[in-house]
Amino acid sequence: MFEDRIKRYKSIVNTKLEAILSQFSNKNCRFVPSAMRYSLLEGGKLLRPVLTLAVCEMFGGEVQKAVFFACAVEFMHVGSLVHDDLPCMDNDFIRRGRPCCHIKFNEAAAVLAGDALFCGAFEILTYSYRQGLSYKEIVKAVSVLSKMFGVGGVIGGQDMDMFSENATQNEYLVRNVATYKTCSLIRAACILGAIAAKAEKSDIKIIDEYANFLGLAFQICDDILDYEKEKDGMSFLSVYNVNEAKEKAREYTNLAMDRLKLLGDNEFLIELTNKLLVRER
Numbered sequence: 001m002f003e004d005r006i007k008r009y010k011s012i013v014n015t016k017l018e019a020i021l022s023q024f025s026n027k028n029c030r031f032v033p034s035a036m037r038y039s040l041l042e043g044g045k046l047l048r049p050v051l052t053l054a055v056c057e058m059f060g061g062e063v064q065k066a067v068f069f070a071c072a073v074e075f076m077h078v079g080s081l082v083h084d085d086l087p088c089m090d091n092d093f094i095r096r097g098r099p100c101c102h103i104k105f106n107e108a109a110a111v112l113a114g115d116a117l118f119c120g121a122f123e124i125l126t127y128s129y130r131q132g133l134s135y136k137e138i139v140k141a142v143s144v145l146s147k148m149f150g151v152g153g154v155i156g157g158q159d160m161d162m163f164s165e166n167a168t169q170n171e172y173l174v175r176n177v178a179t180y181k182t183c184s185l186i187r188a189a190c191i192l193g194a195i196a197a198k199a200e201k202s203d204i205k206i207i208d209e210y211a212n213f214l215g216l217a218f219q220i221c222d223d224i225l226d227y228e229k230e231k232d233g234m235s236f237l238s239v240y241n242v243n244e245a246k247e248k249a250r251e252y253t254n255l256a257m258d259r260l261k262l263l264g265d266n267e268f269l270i271e272l273t274n275k276l277l278v279r280e281r
Contacts, residue, residue: 002271006050009063013049013074016067017041020127024120035105035113036120039078043096047218047276048073048189054272055190055207058265061197065131069141069192072124076149077185079117080158082110089162090233121145133196141192148188157181161234169238175216177234182222183215203263210259210269217252218276220245253277 017040025033049070056066085092085100086107092100102110125141147153157180164173190211194204223235224245236245256273260266 002268002275005054005268006272009050009053010046012053012063012067013046013070014041016071017074020071020120020124024116031105031109032112032116035082035101035109036116038104039082039095039101039113039117040074043098044074044078046074048077048185050272051186051189051211051269052193052196054268055193056197058263058269059194059197059199059203060265061193061199065128065133066193066196068124068128068131069196070189072121072141072145073185073189073192075117075121075124076145076154076188079114079121080149080154080185082114082117084158086110089158118149128196137195137198140195144191144195145188148184148191152180153184153188154181157184164234169234171239174234174236174239178216178219178236179212182219183212186215186218187211206259206262210256213252213256213259214273214276217249217256217273220249220252221277221279224249249277 021033021037021040024036052066052070052073053063057063081095082101084090085095086102093103094100098104100110101113105113122142122145125138125145128138128141129135149155151159157177160173160177161181164177187208190207191204194207199207220236223237224242226233226235227237227242236248240248253273253276257270260269260273
């Protein structure tokens with residue numbers, strides 16, 4: 001049941017991403033459309049768009065109402081990964097088991113592809129009027145996604161991650177980086193699903209709290225996996241040993257579960273939340 005549902009969500013998102021990318025083609029461009037497609041369509045977990053669709057359904061909405069919101073979140077997420085991998089940022093070479101965008105193409109193409117993904121995300125949000133969402137709901141989605149990605153969200157977290165390297169890595173700093181850099185887009189994904197379902201403000205507040213705790217648990221699990229592969233960088237494993245980190249991830253997962261218990265029709269999200277805690281990558 002769970003696996004069937006997650007496959008359905010991923011299929012819906014991938015089909016729509018393919019359709020959207022065909023509209024973003026430009027025969028006069030040498031690299032950017034290809035770099036966008038290369039970065040978007042292969043190997044991603046699609047966690048954030050899956051959350052958008054699942055939250056929408058949990059609140060009684062139709063998946064198709066949220067599909068453009070889900071794709072917009074994935075555009076933002078992938079754009080951030082393309083930029084994170086650049087030599088001036090994390091200077092990574094492999095992403096999702098393949099060469100990073102700037103390695104496959106070139107650095108300038110990767111910068112432009114990331115920019116195009118960010119711009120495309122907000123264009124995609126406006127497509128939601130085709131699914132019957134009101135302009136008021138679309139404006140709310142634009143406001144949430146831009147806020148969660150900007151200085152008060154992902155970009156702010158990246159600033160802290162990059163420019164706090166020489167500072168003492170303490171629990172407050174590491175958690176703060178994760179809250180901004182990781183949790184923000186997971187929060188956006190869940191809130192956009194709730195907006196698409198026309199959820200009540202009180203329920204949106206609960207799902208936002210759920211997403212924040214989920215994001216913290218998710219980041220700790222990522223850090224444990226990176227630690228086991230001997231990867232460097234700011235990490236919860238700078239302030240906890242492995243057992244302490246696992247316990248902290250369980251603590252945040254339990255807090256996320258507590259929020260879900262306040263909402264109905266949440267069996268899928270409960271199972272997804274538990275599976276994220278024990279994933280291998």
